[in-house]
Each structure stands twice: as C-alpha cells, then as structure tokens.
Amino acid sequence: MNERPVALITGASSGFGAVTAARFREHGFQVFGTRRAGGDGLLALDVDSDDSVRACIDALLREVGRIDVLVNNAGRAMVGACEETSATEARALFETNVFGVMRVTNAVLPSMRARGAGRIVNVGSVSGFVGVPFHGAYAASKHALAGYTEALRVELAPLGVRVALVEPSAHRTGIQMVRPRDTMPLYDEGRERVESIIRGQIETGDDPARVSDAILRAATEREPASRYRVGAKAVFAAVARRFLPMGAFERVLEHEFGPR
Numbered sequence: 001m002n003e004r005p006v007a008l009i010t011g012a013s014s015g016f017g018a019v020t021a022a023r024f025r026e027h028g029f030q031v032f033g034t035r036r037a038g039g040d041g042l043l044a045l046d047v048d049s050d051d052s053v054r055a056c057i058d059a060l061l062r063e064v065g066r067i068d069v070l071v072n073n074a075g076r077a078m079v080g081a082c083e084e085t086s087a088t089e090a091r092a093l094f095e096t097n098v099f100g101v102m103r104v105t106n107a108v109l110p111s112m113r114a115r116g117a118g119r120i121v122n123v124g125s126v127s128g129f130v131g132v133p134f135h136g137a138y139a140a141s142k143h144a145l146a147g148y149t150e151a152l153r154v155e156l157a158p159l160g161v162r163v164a165l166v167e168p169s170a171h172r173t174g175i176q177m178v179r180p181r182d183t184m185p186l187y188d189e190g191r192e193r194v195e196s197i198i199r200g201q202i203e204t205g206d207d208p209a210r211v212s213d214a215i216l217r218a219a220t221e222r223e224p225a226s227r228y229r230v231g232a233k234a235v236f237a238a239v240a241r242r243f244l245p246m247g248a249f250e251r252v253l254e255h256e257f258g259p260r
C-alpha cells in the first residue's frame with residue numbers, strides 16, 4: 001500500500017490547479033490532477049457531468065483506495081452586466097463553479113467518511129464576498145460556493161473531514177472570461193472598462209504560487225482556517241467589507257471599477 005497521502009485536484013491543466021499539483025508533489029503527495037479532456041498525465045473529469053464525475057472518482061478509488069485531500073479548483077469566469085446575462089448562461093456558470101463542486105464533493109465524501117478523515121479545499125474568490133460590477137453572475141456563483149462551503153465545514157467537522165475555502169484576488173493565470181451572448185450597447189462602456197481592469201489585474205497580479213501555498217496550508221495545517229484570503233486586494237476587501245459602512249464600501253467599488 002502506497003503511504004503517500006493522495007490529493008485530487010480538479011482543473012489542473014493550467015493556472016492555480018497546475019501550480020498546486022506541482023506544489024503538492026514537492027510536499028510528498030501522490031497527486032491526481034484532472035482536466036475535461038484528460039491526457040498529459042491528467043485524469044478526464046468534467047465537473048459539469050454526473051457520469052464523468054462518477055467514472056473518474058470510482059476509477060481513482062479502485063486504483064488507490066482513498067483520497068486524502070480534494071481540491072475543488074476547476075472554475076470559469078464571466079464578465080457582463082447582470083441584465084445582459086441570461087439565466088441559461090448564469091446556470092452554465094453555476095454548473096461548473098457551484099454544482100460541479102457539489103458533484104465532486106458528494107462523490108468523494110463516502111470514502112472520506114468511511115475513514116473518518118479527509119480534507120476538502122474549495123477555491124473561491126474575492127468575488128465570493130464582493131459583488132464586483134459587471135461580474136454579477138461570477139460573483140453570485142462564488143458567493144454561493146462560499147455559503148455552501150461554510151455549511152459543509154460545520155456539517156463535516158464531527159465526521160473527521162475538514163473543509164476550507166481559499167479566496168484569492170487577481171493572480172497571473174490564463175483564466176478565460178466569457179461574455180454574455182446578447183450584449184447590450186448600453187453596457188458596452190462599463191463591461192469593457194471592467195473587463196480591461198480585471199484583465200490588467202490578472203496580467204499584473206500576484207504569483208499563483210501564493211495561492212498554491214494557501215491551498216497546501218489549508219490541506220495540511222492541523223487546524224485549517226475556514227477562509228484563506230490570498231493577495232493584497234483580497235485582504236483589503238475583507239477588512240473594508242467588515243469595517244466600512246455599506247455606502248463607503250460602495251464608493252471603494254466605484255473608485256476601483258467606475259468610470260475614470
């Protein structure tokens with residue numbers, strides 16, 4: 001029996017997932033990364049699909065017998081005004097960012113509960129506690145993930161499974177931001193402004209290694225915190241959200257994302 005702890009990291013073909021897989025390997029984990037198409041040493045896993053999730057987790061458990069750490073990292077972003085975003089488009093985003101996490105978690109949990117041990121680290125975002133304008137559907141999905149993770153953590157603590165949420169601000173990855181299909185000229189200026197601000201923040205953002213360090217800490221610390229905010233903007237936003245009156249907080253958002 002291989003005694004190295006086993007980590008399953010979703011969305012490991014690029015960005016945080018790829019860096020985290022390397023970080024966990026350095027730390028002695030046996031790492032299984034995933035991507036939708038599989039290949040390149042990664043397992044095939046589409047978090048949007050019940051069948052894909054079940055097939056991947058069943059095969060992995062047959063092969064290695066256990067999963068010590070699950071990192072729910074796979075996710076997608078979207079930029080567009082709330083009114084431009086159809087319910088169908090928002091649902092597709094939730095399918096990956098929220099229901100995908102629920103699917104993989106539910107598939108992995110029976111094996112963790114059976115051993116009375118395990119860690120689940122969900123990758124949220126600063127958009128999980130800030131409603132960035134023109135990022136409404138993404139913010140809604142990450143807020144939903146934050147609420148789900150909080151409940152999951154409390155439910156699973158007595159069963160020996162520890163849960164944490166990592167909430168980064170912008171970091172240098174190739175994350176794609178899809179736009180709504182039916183954009184409205186009324187929102188062109190705002191959407192393009194916010195998209196270029198966010199793209200700029202990502203291009204000049206912090207090193208994704210900092211996020212992988214936080215994920216590793218959440219996976220290995222004896223008492224994992226409920227939330228790990230990573231990046232100066234995430235830490236600032238958390239403090240501002242907590243201590244500023246709502247009106248003042250909205251002015252911070254306007255200053256950061258409003259017309260120049």
Ligand SMILES: NC(=O)c1ccc[n+]([C@@H]2O[C@H](COP(=O)([O-])OP(=O)(O)OC[C@H]3O[C@@H](n4cnc5c(N)ncnc54)[C@H](OP(=O)(O)O)[C@@H]3O)[C@@H](O)[C@H]2O)c1
Pocket residue numbers: 010011012013014015016017034035036037045046047048073074075076077096100123124125126167168169170171172173174175176202205
């Ligand atoms: N970059 C940032 O600044 C930032 C900030 C805060 C939070 N985040 C969050 O961090 C996580 C990782 O993002 P990233 O920046 O590293 O982006 P990324 O480089 O685009 O990586 C996203 C990963 O998710 C996978 N993926 C996408 N849809 C999937 C699906 N339906 N099923 C399975 N895998 C899927 C992709 O794999 P394939 O396309 O190969 O399948 C890819 O490996 C996301 O949850 C994102 O919301 C990012």
